[in-house]
Structures are given as structure tokens and as C-alpha cells.
Amino acid sequence: MSITKFIQAVVVACITLLMVACSGLPSSAQMPPVSELESEPYEIGVGDTIAIHVWRNPELGQSIVVRPDGFISMPLMGDVKAEGKEPEQLASEISDTLGEFIRTPEVTVMVTSPLSKEFRNRIRITGQVASPQSVAFQPGMTVLDIVLMAGGVTDFAADNRAVLHRQLDGEYQSFGLDLDAILSDGDMMTNHALQPGDVISVPRKQLFRGEL
Template sequence: MTSFTFMRMGLVAILGLLVTACAGLPSSAEMPPASELEAEPYEIGVGDTISIHVWRNPELGQSIVVRPDGYISMPLMGDVKAEGKKPEQLAAEISDNLGEFIRTPEVTVMVTNPLSKEFRNRIRVTGQVGAPQSVAFQPGMTVLDVVLMAGGVTDFAADNRAILHREINGEYKSFGLDLEAILTDGDMRTNHSLQPGDVISVPRKQLFRGEL
């Protein structure tokens, strides 16, 4: 056996070890489905637009943006702290305060433009896609939807090594995605439903893996 053959065998072995070491991400099939994750109750934040309705007292109702200091201004009441409160909590507080001026007020509060949570409720796709971007989350959105919105993968994408990063119990965990199977073979096993905050990254092909 020639020295060239030994060198070739050694190179193949090294490449095999590198590929094995880099293939340690769990499949996204192992992650909890988005539908199993309970949505947290919404808390009003700075910049949110809220609609306040006082039954039988339309002059007290209004649509108002929460100020940078976290307060809103209400007729008869003045400034009211809104930031950090659930809509029903704020409605109860306004109702209690208005009880000093009108009889048995019935108040409802709705968040009509949740601007403070806009960036938290987004999906990001980065790396070797046509147009890396951040998109607003919509219920039912899948991996394929977001990749297509980003213009698909580039010619340099290692699409069988894509990664989904998801926040679970306060920390991000990474799961393998096979975009090649999804886009080329129609294999939807890793075309999972997404949830707010998910990040999809598509790496570049690498020479040592034999991808170029």
C-alpha cells in the first residue's frame, strides 16, 4: 500500500470525525410542538394602543397610546399607570376610580395595537437565504413558509444542515432542520409549526465536508 493511499485514508478518517462532531444537534422532531406551549397573559407595554370603553358613558371612552412613562391620561381621573398590567386589571382599576364620579361604571379595555410586543412576536431567518429578514409571526406559520418568504435558499446554502433556535424554559436550544428534504424531496418531517421568537439559520457549504 503506497504512502499516498495511507494519506488518503487518513484524510477520509479525519473528515469523517469532523462531520460526526458537527452533527450533534438533535432533530427538530425532538422539540416540543408549539401548540403545547401555553401563551402568557398579555401585559400592556409602552407604545401599545389601547381602546377604553365605558358603558353608557361614551364621552369617557377613548383610544390612547401608552406613554413612555407607562401612563395614560383619563377624563376625571388624570394619569393612570397602564404598563405591566393585564387589560382586565386596568379595566378593573379604571372602573373602581370612576365609581367616585358615576354610578356602577362598566369598563372594558382592549389592546388594539400591541406595539410593545412586536419584536418579541417575530420570526427571524438568517444565513444563506435570498433575503435574510425578520417577519411578523402568524398562527400556523411553518419553517417552509418563512424560508419561502426569505426568497428560498441560495446556491451556497448547506440546506440539509439548517438550524432552528427556539427559546425553551428561558434559554435558546438548537435543533437540526433538513431544508433540502423539504424543498427538494417534499419531505415535511422537519417542516414544523413555528412560534414567536424562533430563529432559523442556514449555514454556508463547507469544503471540508465535500459540499463545494
């Protein structure tokens, strides 16, 4: 190797190390802190399927999907606002209105397909992966799981500079991931457990970083 090429290689290496040091990302070896996910009463959302049962009046019961406008249609009642209400609250309102037509109605409402919650509690991966994904969160999911769901990284992926974005205290914070170590070396140091709302971005290789 000529002296000129050697100096160029040293400069590129120094720039790369400097950029890594100044990236501001926490060490990829540190487990990202878990956000406080408070357990809240379920609120019905658009796309949810709900089952309505009226005791001793089966003709009034039905299984129905909440429309995009947030309403459902009920016999005798017409359109009823369902979005944003807890099942017990909706059951009480339906019961009160049906009381104008039948004696002491007893109504129960169950969410049989919580589609709106599944959308809110999703994991997403973008950038240099074969197929960017937005998938419903399942307990136990890890970084490797979502990468495999996305078909792995592309040939142009800077997989050692992937980033996990996690919402903490209402703001997204970023944590470095080394997908190359996970996929090539079986190093699970950054194969962190995921949680609802996490976003993983895989950047493209860059010439000035010496990655191409």
C-alpha cells in the same frame, strides 16, 4: 483521478463525516420537542391599542396606543400606567379614579391591537437567506413557510446544515435541518412545525468542509 487527488477527497469526506458526527445536534429526522407554552392572562404592553369605554359617559371613552413609556392619557385623570397590567385590572383602576368625578363609573378595557404580543411571539430566520426575517407567528407555520418568506436560500448557503433553535425549559436547544432536501427534493422530513420564539439560522458554505 490521481492517487493524490483520491486521497485528498477521502480525507475531506472523512473530516466532513467526523464534524457532522461531533456536531452535537440531534438527528434532523427527530421532531424537536414542543416547549410548554403556558396560557397566561394577557398583560398590556407598549404599542398595544386599547379601547376604553365608560358606560353613560361616551366623552370619556377612547381608543389609544400605549406610549413607549407605558402610559396612556385619560380625560380627568391625566397619565395612567397601562403597561404590565391586565385589561380588567386597568379598568378597575380607571373606575376607582373616575369615581372621584362621576357617580359609579362602569369601565371596560379591551385590547384591539396586541402589537406587543405579536413582537414577543415572532419567528426569526437569519444567515444565508435572501432576506432575513422576523415575522409574527401564525398557527400552522412550518420551516418551509419561513424560508419562503425569507426569499429562499442564497447560493452560498450550507442549506443542509441549517439549524432550528428552540427555547426549552428556559434555554435554547438546537436541532439540525436539511433545507436542501426540503427545497430540492421535496423531502419534508425536517419541515417541522414552528412555535413562537423559534430561530432558524442558515450557515455559509465553508471550504474546509468541501462545500465550495
